[in-house]
Amino acid sequence: MKRKIWLLVVLLGFLTVSRVAAQEELPGVWNAPKIKGIRFLPDATYQGNPFLNDVFTAGEINLMDGTKIVDVQLKYNNYRDELIYYNADITTQILVDKISVSSFSLADERGDKHFYIKQTVTGYMPGERYLEVLSEGDVVLLVHRKVLLLTCPVYGDPGKEKSMSYQEAFNYYLYNSRKGFELIKPGKNSLLSKLDNSDQQLLLRKILRKNDLKITDEVSFLKAWNLVKSNKMVIHY
């Protein structure tokens, strides 16, 4: 009897194995999305750095068709407003077609994550740009990390083209889907001017004093912006 049970178990096992074998296991990356672009050719070397990050860092790309590409090596060129990815399979740096990108994120050398969205900016210097999202909400705070290539004094790193240097010329924008874009200077007065009324302005001055916060750069401006949001002040522009 025991022998018969064993035989039955073996037969059932065989049936199960043959059923599993009939199914086909697809390779892990059988349907990976494809990134479209052209070969990236670097510019001549000048003083300064046109890139957000010197080396390729891991990031994500969201394409216009809703596809998300994760764990891809990215670099952002501030000067040309271009996204470059490194294709390790073919060891090639590829300039991603801007038309195909909806948004992307990457980390800088310090590990801070930067999230960019592609927006069509109207008004001064219109066109499609990658704008970094500094703060989300009903009114979004964005920055266009523009870098200009300008002539400069002929002193710099040996071996480099010394007459030109990359210089930051960041533009900060407020964005709302109803009102569109508006440039904003990262300063105390410009932030105060966007508040609803004088009571709110007084309140913000008080909060800034209380937090010992002086708006001198992007970091302090962002801290002040977050205080505005956390105190539920209404931004008007």
Added chain:
Amino acid sequence: MLLVALSGKAQGKECFGLFTDRDLYTSGETILLKAFTPSSVQGGILTIDLFNAKGEMITTVPLQITDHQADGFINLNDTLSSGSYLLRVFSQTSVTQTVRELYILNRFTGVSENGPSFRPDGAVEGPDFVSTEISMAGIEKNYQRRGKGHLSIHLPASLVAQAEGPLCLYVAQTVPEYHAQTLVLNHKPKFTVNAGNEGIILSGTVTDPVTAKPFKNGVITLAVPDSIPRFNYYTTGANGRFYFQLKDYHGRISLVLQGYDALSNRPLKITLDRKENLLPALPPFRNGIFPPELRKMAAKNVEAFNFGRIFKQQQITVQMAPISRTDAYPFYGVPERVIYPKLFVDLNNFEEISRELLQGIKFRDNNHLPTFQILNAQRNSYFTEQPLVLLNGVPVRNMNDIKDLGSREIDRIETSQYERYFGNLRFSGVVAIYAPKFDYEGLKESDDLMKLTLDAVQPRAIFNPAPEDQAVEPDLRMLLLWKPSVNPEPTIGVDFQTSDMRGKFKVFIGGKRKDGKLFFNEQFFEVK
């Protein structure tokens, strides 16, 4: 347990529910379908196949699953012979399949007088239906022809809460003498569950034409010719297998598959997995007798259908699929130049076109060996490799196919003089020729080039209600109402209008509960 495994029964497993508007059809008619999927099938695509009693596949329909259900239609060919047919519903990852019987009459021959009637043997079990307390109020026993009917369907609160997604509701002719069987069978999914079910998966094997062994690192390209062509590729592993997911495709599409070695560029042999190899073991058929009442009814239906054809009454309207954003620009990027040769003087062949109109592009036909050269816009030197040449979106590997194209045949030429990348594929420039009159069917099929036409996801169909003013034309509708997606509510109002057809009709409502159990209720009435 062993017997169950061997017999193909799918006991205890959650199964597909499959409903059709009727059980008896005439060739040339349209079958309307509603399918409910098991909970394990999460979105994606399900497939409904139509087989004849010999097990030959007649047609296949992929449907988009929404809310664990899908609805669609099958247009029956005029030439189908009279007999029993089977509809089968399954998905690429499901472990069960549901088979539903129906009878189709040839519209020219009807039911032969002495012909046998094959029916599936009832040895295999059908899906489990749970009893519900659905009631129908206001339904009359008899209706006049061209009369208006109104009834209310009451669903118990527990069922409203438990129903998974919309319900299927219809009012249609029924044949009491013919009870179509529904059977549930085991199904060996082609792919494992983790493969996903997002779209139709086209698969096959690529082999070395010399050794006939699976080829590693072969590149298989898939092109869908269109005004904005779609393209994809797959690089094979050691087993030579390739897979393409056809997502966001609707209706009938033409495809071209090509295979080559990425290193040497030599052609490779493509063998596609044929669906015929995956046909299910059909349930056994038994010989039966066609009841005389059914024969009479069938003859009447055939006559009515043939007569109705004169008036070209359409019961459904097919909605065009929405245009996807993925089609916004071609896979080879936004072209730097677009040339319309028709706007210039007549040029007899492509060499003349390239000489006169294409800046930085050399096409020369020397000794019947045409060559392309493209100036690299980034480096200002000519690429050493041939560019990607597309004709209506299909990659052209033999330049003799395009050398005779003159400016009259070509609508536009799009060019990109950059080193372009699509995933890991590199193109040394792109020349895309759009010649609407060029018959891409003329591209010769070979071991390395395969042309296919297949049905992608079926577009949605809308049921057309009875026309308001039809005093002159006969109203020969056998389907009075078809609502495949009715929201489950405590009371559902149903309005219909009877046609000129006499006979028995039924009001049907069915659906699926969240626990996977199917339910339905039906009430009959007669039109006199």
